[in-house]
Amino acid sequence: MSEITKHIGSRVRFYRKNLGLSxxxxxxxxxxxxxxxxxxxxxxxxxxxxxxxxxxxxxxVPVEKLLDYKKPSAIEKAPFTARGFFNRAGNYYMYHLDASMNHIIRSVIEVKTPQEGEEEITAVFYNNVTDYDNLFNCHYYYSGEMAISDLYTNFSFHNQINPAEKVFISAVNSLKNENYTMGLVAGISSVYLVPTSFKAIFSHIQLEDDELILHALQFTKEDISAIKRNHSLLLTNVFSHFGKLK
Incomplete structure (x- = not known):
């Protein structure tokens, strides 16, 4: 059978399992x-x-989600005009802390290459991935869009099962570092079922130093002081904890 037929079948399997259907x-x-x-x-x-x-x-799911096969192109496109960290299609590794268990959650954001005539940059969010070789082995799946500028990049995702559940990610589109950056993730806490926001690290490569990641994702005394001064959650000194990753 054709690659298209295989792709459609794999999408049916993924969405079925994501809903918990046998x-x-x-x-x-x-x-x-x-x-x-x-x-x-x-x-x-x-x-x-x-x-x-x-x-x-x-x-x-919309039927087009099952028909999203894109024929591989021998010519690599460069649709992104902005510079910085999020300047290409592909996979970005994301790390954040699980508030209830205090361990690192590993996720992947897949940015799609826009096809000719497309204006939006679409993306997929595989949340809590258990196998990097098979991203469909994740706890939650979201789809959405990416908006990029030279200063920051925003992602807006929604859950397949519950369209009302949305995740908003705003990250620094750093011009200083090629391997990683940080951002804030906003959504609904799966533990407390209330609005929440937390730090996240984004990387072009898989990060293995759990101690360093944990340290960078925790809120410091300086963070708490900044919240009190500004009455808002701000990301400051984004790269101060990453000297060992350079």
């Missing part, structure tokens, strides 16, 4: 056998249009 449950919902659905997901059978729309409806 093969049997989705097969029953679309009035197909489990073996047929398994062949769809493996890319061994082409999905007809009616079934494709049924699956998208049940999985609560």
């Amino acid at each position: 093969l049997d449950e989705l097969a029953d919902a679309i009035h197909k056998s489990k073996s047929t659905l398994s062949k769809y997901e493996a890319g061994n059978v082409v999905l007809d249009v009616d079934t494709l729309f049924d699956i998208a409806r049940i999985l609560n």
